[in-house]
Amino acid sequence: MSTGEQVKTSYREAMRAAIREAMQRDDRVFLMGEDVGRYGGCFAVSLGLLEEFGPERIRDTPLSESAFVGAGIGAAMAGMRPIVEIMTVNFSLLALDQILNNAATLLHMSGGQCNVPLVIRMTTGAGRQVAAQHSHSLEGWYTHVPGIKVLAPATLEDARGMLWPALQDPDPVLIFEHGSLYNMQGVLAADAGPADIRSAKIRRAGGDVSLITYGGTLLKTLSAAEQLRADGIDAEVIDLRSLRPLDDATIMASVARTHRAVIIDEGWRSGSLAAEVSARITEQAFYELDAPVARVCSAEVPMPYPRHLEEAALPQPERIVAAAREVVG
């Protein structure tokens, strides 16, 4: 039962509170990754946790992504509940062998014997002028892979609430935290707890067009929806939250109401998660559509350093507004 008390917090603090709670509730849980301990986490998510839980459970690793992600898989297989932090999704490519060939595969390849109850957290996305090796949104790639689940918390509630159910899941779960969200401030119920990790959520109800997004582009999409209201267009905004599996039912129900869809995804357009969502709408709700499905994605370029070029490469509210106007006609 909620007490109704609200506390001021940030996405970063909400994530930290989630880790702390998990560590307190289950002694099989530990956090492992580069600079998670003494440094406090490269985005300061785990600041203070080393002092609270000690170096065995807040475990600094060498720069060996494949080894420590694989060690997380092995420890999970052997009964622990590791949280592995990878600094950015670009670095996760150094561990892709372990994530794909082991974490996603072991259960099936062993005929159902080898569960991997592992959570891997990593930062994704652009917007901080850190150029082409620290800025990409590759979560869509991971959604290609059966055997793993992919989450994208975009709100304080989800930053606070997704970790615990992810740890309860018997299968590997990847959590993508958009780098621009860590400083997001807001209020959260003092007793906020676990969130559902299976369904998409309607963040803004509307009847004219479905704007479907997740993670770092949610706020931009909500801002676009406000601009559209001034034009008399009432947009519905869907936060996918779970990128694999996708909550088709929520998406299709929305499209059935609005008859128009725009998908906003910070990944590159070709072969993107947006492409998958678009294909599903075409397959499942084609006859509901009054206009072709539109997509607003990142420009197909490695992320450039200068601010104006980075901004031009990324989905922005103006482009979302333009795309929505186009499909509304």
Next chain:
Amino acid sequence: MSRVTGEAAPEAAADAPGAGHRRELLRQMLLIRRFEEKCVELYSAAEIRGFVHLYIGEEAVAVGVNQALTADDSIVSTYREHGHALVRGIPLDAVMAEMYGKTTGCSRGRGGSMHLFDVRRRFYGGNAIVGGGLPLAIGVALADRMRGEERVTACFFGDGAVAEGEFHECMNLAALWDLPVLFCCENNLYAMGTAVERAQAQTDLALRAGSYGMPAWPVDGMDVTAVEHAARRAAEAVRAGGGPHFLELRTYRFRAHSMYDPELYRDKAEVEQWRHRDPIEMFTRSMREAGELDDTELAAMEDALARQLEASVAAARAAPAEPVEDLTTFVYSPESS
């Protein structure tokens, strides 16, 4: 214990196992050999398919190392793992059924030759990405360390893995965290078709492991007694909290990399030379010379194995295949999907 790197380990004091023990070592080596010879036959008859990487010639390694492990220890292996699986005690019938892809297989037929699993026996595969099993072994050992378990994790891999980045990441991590891992490098001199000297700037693999600050030494991998002694010594040290140890087990694969290849990468004379050091023949000879084995006993052993193998083939043939409707089970756990 002293740190020995890059040189032959001093003779370990044998715990003087008797003739009965030696007969069991021989039986296990023969089990692997005869199982794989049967696999060749079945593969040629197109009853089993896929990649089948034969261990023939390397049997002394799996059998010798296994003597140093208890049922509570863990094993992480490679795609050339029939021998490790069989000596671990995964029932012959379950291994054979896995070759057939049947539901009675040790991985319910989903894995095949390269992915034998038996989590109940702490046998964690069957990993077919070279070097990919090492991080898993690190993780299993880390879990044991964090829970205060006194288990050893034996991690098998080949000389090819030593060229992988994961190998070096894992050597470092195991030594840094003092993890209870027994690294068993099966150096059969070839990474598929690439000879060690064509792939490794430093071909003394124990020396390289030793550079991470862990005890490491080479062992004659064709001599089951030498392997057993070295493995016991290393495993006891690991179990006593001595951190990771590394054995470079120098051995040789008599057959092709996977079932058939033209073997353009090595001389027939070289293979013949190594065949003179066949671990089973050498061990049989020494037992005969010591009066520990006669023709009747050997024939009885072979006969029993042949009957077990025939029975396992019959059982595998008769076993049910997974229904196609169950294609996507085990992608996610039932409770999560």
